[in-house]
């Protein structure tokens with residue numbers, strides 16, 4: 212154990228600003244680390260330790276009782292942890308010279324000071340409300356707190372809302388879409404980017420967009436909001452967009468992201484990073500050795516790209532809170548950085564991701580250098596087809612070349628998605644390669660997976676490519692002048708529709724028709740998903756042909772064509 216961060220009396224006085232994910236977890240951990248420490252947690256809102264992640268589901272009546280969102284109360288913190296919790300008390304100033312904070316009791320108006328040996332900031336992030344015309348109209352909401360969810364629920368009930376517009380197609384936006392639709396409200400999304408879920412690459416977002424459309428949600432992609440106008444009697448709002456469109460609705464949810472709350476830290480002269488978050492080291496210490504900061508308010512290192520990033524997720528906030536408490540109380544815990552492991556339900560499908568997307572790799576590189584990477588797509592099912600209820604699943608796996616280190620993964624499907632991303636997330640944390648994925652021992656029974664789990668298969672496809680057993684090519688990279696596109700499906704499948712210029716030769720006929728194939732050109736076979744074309748690749752390579760398998764088959768081709776038309 213290292214030296215404890217000590218107060219003059221040998222009894223550290225720890226003040227914590229913010230009483231939800233990072234703050235509450237820091238407070239509880241601090242008590243578990245020290246029975247002597249004096250711990251005071253300030254929260255300007257009326258609740259501590261509430262489940263902000265559950266708020267969309269409370270709005271949607273999936274969690275009807277607000278009390279179920281309260282993970283712990285001030286009384287619980289007092290009774291179990293001997294922590295002094297002060298709700299509706301806002302910390303307004305940090306006096307670093309005297310090591311004091313100034314607090315306003317919002318119920319009495321009383322302003323007072325408290326001294327600290329260690330101060331932890333976990334003030335979170337504020338939903339962005341851009342200064343657009345009409346932004347303050349009644350009926351335009353953000354969702355961060357329990358009082359926000361109360362206002363939204365009240366508006367829906369009292370106005371009998373029929374039409375809602377959600378601005379922003381990220382995690383919170385899509386959760387709100389699902390929950391509003393679940394209450395019988397007709398929902399439209401306005402999203403500035405040409406896709407929903409910006410953490411995904413566009414080809415992985417496309418199935419989500421299709422699913423939203425199938426569920427009756429109207430998407431307006433690639434168009435930013437320019438302002439809001441009330442109708443004459445004030446009962447409806449028109450959302451105006453930059454392209455000149457106007458969409459009428461009864462309420463608007465703004466879900467266009469969050470900004471770290473750094474006012475307190477900035478005014479106290481703590482270092483703020485280029486992305487606008489509080490700068491901390493890997494022990495969550497700010498530029499002042501007596502002040503720590505955690506959660507949505509801080510900048511963290513992305514373990515894949517090596518760059519600073521902002522990541523508003525509950526898991527990292529909780530872990531950072533624990534680490535700050537450890538370090539303050541003498542244990543040298545280290546925060547490893549983030550890889551952005553996240554999951555979201557969108558009606559009947561689940562979407563999850565970990566590590567870098569292809570877009571991030573292209574834009575940020577790895578440790579300041581251009582990323583050398585490749586990718587595989589696996590269109591499969593969550594468990595063996597012969598067991599009832601198998602559901603489609605698509606995996607995109609990104610890995611570095613030539614060493615095969617796993618860099619990122621995205622999975623979309625109806626079932627078993629979170630399980631695959633969690634395995635891949637752990638693989639990234641442990642610096643695993645696609646060769647490790649190939650060999651991973653994962654649980655299997657027919658209703659849960661396959662003897663070769665989709666994670667194994669994704670690893671095998673990538674490992675086979677890196678070993679040169681079955682090199683890969685992507686639709687966008689095919690040199691059509693040099694390569695012969697070979698459709699290895701059945702003649703019936705070929706006749707029902709095939710890729711332009713493709714020659715048909717079913718995989719089972721290849722061995723008898725090899726003299727028809729060129730030896731002076733590359734052959735690129737495809738099927739529906741890349742499975743039969745993998746066999747074709749092996750047969751032809753073993754017979755001396757120059758072959759690369761088109762990964763993802765016609766399923767990826769359809770997506771590729773739709774995206775190229777955008």
Ligand SMILES: Cc1cc2nc3c(=O)[nH]c(=O)nc-3n(C[C@H](O)[C@H](O)[C@H](O)COP(=O)(O)OP(=O)(O)OC[C@H]3O[C@@H](n4cnc5c(N)ncnc54)[C@H](O)[C@@H]3O)c2cc1C
Pocket residue numbers: 228229230231232233234253254255256263264265266267300301302303333334335336354355356383472475505506507508522523524525526528
């Ligand atoms: C609707 C919604 C859904 C979400 N869903 C998920 C999800 O499914 N999965 C996931 O991983 N993450 C989710 N998140 C994100 C997750 O909730 C946050 O990343 C996490 O709560 C951040 O913890 P934090 O401690 O940094 O900030 P918060 O939990 O926001 O807590 C900060 C607290 O500090 C208080 N505060 C700020 N300044 C002061 C001050 N000066 N004095 C006193 N108190 C102050 C604020 O009132 C606030 O209560 C969701 C967030 C929202 C809003």
